[in-house]
Amino acid sequence: MFGDISNDQTAIDTAPGILTIDLGALAANYRQLKQRVGAARVAGVVKADAYGLGAARVVPALYAAGCRDFFVAQFSEAQAIIRTLGRDARLYVLNGLQPGAERACAEAGIIPVLNSLDQLANWSRCARARGTELPALLQFDTGMSRLGLPPDDVDILLQQPSRLEGVRLLHVMSHLASADEPNSPQNAEQLAVMRRFAAAFPGIEPCFANSGGIFLGSDYHGALVRPGIALYGGAPTAGVPNPMRPVVRLDLRVVQTRLVPAGARVGYGGVHVTSGERRLATISAGYADGLPRALSDRGAAYHGDVRLPIVGRVSMDSLTVDATALPPGTLTLGTLVEIIGPHQTLEDVARDAGTIPYEILTALGRRYHRIFR
Numbered sequence: 232m233f234g235d236i237s238n239d240q241t242a243i244d245t246a247p248g249i250l251t252i253d254l255g256a257l258a259a260n261y262r263q264l265k266q267r268v269g270a271a272r273v274a275g276v277v278k279a280d281a282y283g284l285g286a287a288r289v290v291p292a293l294y295a296a297g298c299r300d301f302f303v304a305q306f307s308e309a310q311a312i313i314r315t316l317g318r319d320a321r322l323y324v325l326n327g328l329q330p331g332a333e334r335a336c337a338e339a340g341i342i343p344v345l346n347s348l349d350q351l352a353n354w355s356r357c358a359r360a361r362g363t364e365l366p367a368l369l370q371f372d373t374g375m376s377r378l379g380l381p382p383d384d385v386d387i388l389l390q391q392p393s394r395l396e397g398v399r400l401l402h403v404m405s406h407l408a409s410a411d412e413p414n415s416p417q418n419a420e421q422l423a424v425m426r427r428f429a430a431a432f433p434g435i436e437p438c439f440a441n442s443g444g445i446f447l448g449s450d451y452h453g454a455l456v457r458p459g460i461a462l463y464g465g466a467p468t469a470g471v472p473n474p475m476r477p478v479v480r481l482d483l484r485v486v487q488t489r490l491v492p493a494g495a496r497v498g499y500g501g502v503h504v505t506s507g508e509r510r511l512a513t514i515s516a517g518y519a520d521g522l523p524r525a526l527s528d529r530g531a532a533y534h535g536d537v538r539l540p541i542v543g544r545v546s547m548d549s550l551t552v553d554a555t556a557l558p559p560g561t562l563t564l565g566t567l568v569e570i571i572g573p574h575q576t577l578e579d580v581a582r583d584a585g586t587i588p589y590e591i592l593t594a595l596g597r598r599y600h601r602i603f604r
């Protein structure tokens with residue numbers, strides 16, 4: 232699937248690491264999610280530079296696949312991508328606005344998620360000052376205690392509907408805390424709360440499901456779903472086979488190889504000591520490139536089908552693998568080894584690092600040569 236690479240060959244040949252982003256797989260994932268939700272619209276969550284993959288390329292690819300609703304977290308992210316969108320697209324800011332950003336947001340036609348009565352008041356004031364209606368999503372806290380109106384504030388709003396003056400609600404919204412765990416009772420609890428709140432706003436359709444929520448079934452879909460990780464090939468549900476197509480592949484170059492005797496210390500702190508003669512290879516990326524230091528003496532690279540365990544601590548710009556399982560001379564200066572790819576998924580790397588795929592993706596290094604296919 233990552234076969235025919237057509238970008239600038241010298242840049243590819245000399246890059247310390249090659250990050251291949253399969254925009255065809257991204258579009259296929261979008262279409263798969265669309266099929267799963269039937270009549271609901273499928274947004275693209277493209278916050279944090281499209282989970283580290285590059286919003287400048289991901290957003291147009293999703294738009295071309297039919298996506299017309301885009302979510303970022305911060306207003307500055309919305310400002311950065313709005314020009315890449317067609318006029319028929321809608322762009323939402325999940326964290327809403329800091330005081331003072333309302334006017335610029337209104338002028339740009341960007342749609343805030345209103346998370347608190349304060350954010351609502353500021354948006355309503357902006358609308359009244361401009362003498363127009365301004366669109367927004369209204370978020371409820373259905374049990375995550377992070378963003379959105381808590382139940383008491385929903386009650387206040389229902390008693391004082393004039394607080395919504397000038398605000399045109401496009402959707403009521405909430406976010407699931409445990410959507411990747413289908414057996415968590417928290418999902419049904421949040422759904423019940425969401426239904427109660429949504430019933431108080433008749434005619435305004437809910438926006439509820441993230442990637443995991445889509446796979447919880449149609450009860451969770453509402454009118455607009457908000458997948459992020461599943462678009463980028465991450466598993467939407469824990470503990471079952473991942474139905475999404477991989478989007479990211481990462482290959483890193485060998486910088487140097489050496490044969491060391493038993494008792495050699497490897498890397499910072501000398502914490503890894505070889506138990507016998509070993510062939511080692513130093514690989515050209517480290518924690519500054521988004522390979523967590525938690526991979527020290529854990530995790531691996533692959534050459535073909537052969538697993539090359541990471542030995543010693545991960546450095547800022549390099550890490551070392553044990554290549555003893557390969558015939559001598561297999562790895563030399565410039566050889567590529569796989570970090571994320573057919574032999575080792577994003578989920579594998581995240582597990583070895585003691586973290587989640589989201590954190591691996593959003594930390595992907597800026598020093599890699601990026602190929603978009």
Ligand SMILES: *Cc1c(COP(=O)(O)O)cnc(C)c1O
Pocket residue numbers: 276278325406440441442443457458459460461
């Ligand atoms: C990040 C985010 C999403 C996307 O979540 P995924 O698990 O990546 O699908 C959806 N909604 C909100 C509110 C988010 O913060």
